[in-house]
Amino acid sequence: MATSTINQRGYDPHAMAWNTVPISETPNSAFTPRFRSQALNDALARRSQADAKKAASDATPASGTPADKTQPRASRAAGRKGKLITEWKPRPFPKPNPDDYVIVVKPRECISLHEAFSENWHGTAFKAYLGPERAESLTVLPSREQNLIVIHTPDPDTADKVIGDFAVNIERRQVLLRGYLRQDGGNVFHEVIVVRNTDTTETLRERVRWRSGTIVEVRKFGTSNKARVTFAGQKKPRFVHYDTMLIPVQPYYRTIPACGKCGVVGHRMDACPNRRPDTCGLCGHQVQLVKEGVRAPHDCVPVCSVCGGAHATNSRACTAKYRISNAAASNDRKSRMAAKKRRQPQTRDEPGEPPRRDNVKTNKQAPSTGAVGKQRTVQSCSGGGQSWANAVKNGKQVSGTGGAASSSPSNLPSSVRRTEQNTLSNLQAQIETLQKRLAAAEAKQTQSVCPPPPPAVEAMESETGAAAKDALAALEARMSALEARMDSVITGLQNQISTLVEAAIGKMTEAIPTLIAQQVARSNKRTGLIKDVSGRYPKTSRRQIDLDDDDSCFLAGMEDNPYPASAGSGAPLSQSLVNLTDHGGQP
Structure with a gap:
């Protein structure tokens, strides 16, 4: 059987140099099956290369490196930065086998898969779609909360059948589905890069390059300027090339699935079953429907279902939408336990006493000598x-x-x-x-x-x-x-005081009319002459003054009326005539 030799160039981390390794292949081994899904073809090629490298390393281990020592898995980013109000946790699924392909299936229309596949019709529908032979290696795991189906299969032909757009028939009904290969496991990891807003997933596949390794997938996050890059292997890069420009690689944080369409935590917007069309996804209030699928206008104040903030659910402004990894959760649990131990009062033995034992659970009887x-x-x-x-x-x-x-x-x-x-x-x-x-x-x-x-x-x-x-x-x-x-x-x-107060109020009520009558009588009584106590002379009109021949005058009509008393002494003024002239008083 003829063999062919292929030279592959790769980077040796132990020798810290680029090396060319010849690989001998038979015609059968050089043949690579082609499937409809390019992601499945790439995954199959990576598995073949990983198997070849493992076989070569087992045969001739590197100098100075034990054969059983492998590079540890890439660590993932930990966590949440905001305050979390939801108690959502993902349903624990069984872990797939190392050789299994994991496919995630979501509905292409706004329906609930739990209602569509009622009475556990999931396995029957996929068995009828794939056939009994291929269904033998298939594992179907439905998730009601996330409104999706997870499929495990070691057969690439079976995986290719459930990747992409397809439909299954159930009880005279056709359910439209879409599946994609989940790039996860020990041989891949995810990171985030910053790109332009005008980029798409298709253009980023041509522009982003990692010259020291393999990029499995590039996916743009909606209309934002972030994209998730999936790298093959276990070596984490610090930089990648973006149109020959070197840009840094940032950690990737997994998010809590939350739907901005219905405001429910547990599923994403592309898998929303829309069970409550009369509920506003921004504020969470029930609004009357004007027609099918159209809600009436209302005062809408956005409220996040994840953190309770004043923004839409699954918004970019939400800092609590990131999940916390298992390592970070264990560290957080340890820190809480340490803080709890620090808050507990530390009891100490008093001076002059024997040392005390904390563990008092013993079967020994106390001594009878009054210890x-x-x-x-x-x-x-x-x-x-x-x-x-x-x-x-x-x-x-x-x-x-x-x-x-x-x-x-x-x-x-x-x-x-x-x-x-x-x-x-x-x-x-x-x-x-x-x-x-x-x-x-x-x-x-x-x-x-x-x-x-x-x-x-x-x-x-x-x-x-x-x-x-x-x-x-x-x-x-x-x-x-x-x-x-x-x-x-x-x-x-208290009773005596209340009695006295009531009696006093009664007496005052009876005396009020008498007091009012007395005041009215006093006000109507005629008064006598009004005396001037200001100490000033009374003013007399010039018409009452009669001038004499010697240009003198006297005030008439004052003989019978006494003068007002002086303001200082209070004695009456003497009744005398006041001589006045045209030029004033004469001495």
Whole structure:
């Protein structure tokens, strides 16, 4: 059988140089099948080259490199930068076999695949379309939420049948579908480049070049200036050539599927089933339909279904639409656990106590000799009654099991006895203070019949925690009785005050007509002469002045009327004549 030799030039990362490697092929191995899908042909060629390289590396491993050492997989970009309000997570699908081709099938029309393939008709429809022999190696995985179908098959002929536009028949109905080969797995990875807005996917396939490797696919993101580039292999490039211009390569972030047409998280716009035509995809409100598929005008305020921001769903302005990778999720989980541990209070052993063990789950019984375990220090109760009451309720836990201390005080350390003595003295002082207050309240009580007060309970130094609890219970009972009596007194005072206020208002209401009549009578009473107290001379008209022959005049008509009193002394002015001339007064 004749063989042919083909020289292939490639870059050796270990030798850091370009080398030419001769490859011998038989006619059968040189034959490459041609399918309708160019992506499938490229994937098959890459698999053939990968198998050939693996066989060559197994036969003659590189010098200084172990045969079992391979380059690690390319790491993917992690994550989300904004605040996420949705709890959407993709449905976990079974992982395909290493030799399987993964095809994603979406509807070409606005329908729901779950309703079209009701009662699990997915497998039956594809079996009828492909035939029973090819369907043996086919795995159909429908996704109701994303409104798509995932197909796994190791046969390239079967994969070529479900790539592109095709139709399947089910129950006298034809469903139009479109499939594409998913470029994913361990031998490819995705990155993002910045291009012009006028570029398309077809033009980018000719303009973008990676001279050190193979570009599997270039896909433009709608009308934006971003494009996703799929590279073959595991080596991540830093730059690619865009019309001979070197441009940087940016990380690729996977996004949460969200539809801007219906505003639902879970599927994309090209696979929208449009189950709710009366719902606005921008604001999410239900609007009445004017006609089929046309909503009435309304006040629309865009609200994002992913982050809740004031923009459309799946918009470029949404910073929370990116998924978080598994590595980033594990790191985030570890950081949250570390922060939670830091927030927990770290309890420390008190001075003079034996070290405490955190794990208290043991089957050993506590010693009966009154061994001292953890001691709870009781704070001073000068700040109020609540602190010492809590201290008495909690009691003294001086044994390993939280029970009472031994009755023999001689076995206890001096620090413990001193603490108990201080606690008892503080309790006794508080009890005496409360007794004085109760006596004062009883003295002021107006009720004649009152129950006899219970005997005072004094906590002596020899009393234990049980006696203190009894004293506290008695005090609480007395306080409750006093509170009830004080409430009754306050209620009586309130009733008396309200009665007095009502009586005063009634008296004022009755006296108002009398007061009004008195004021009216006073206002109608005739008044006497009005005296001028300003201290000025009364003014007289010139017509009342009669001139004499000696050019003098006197004021007539003033003999009977007294002059007004002086403003300073209050004495009446003397009745005299005022001599006036044409030139003024003469002395």
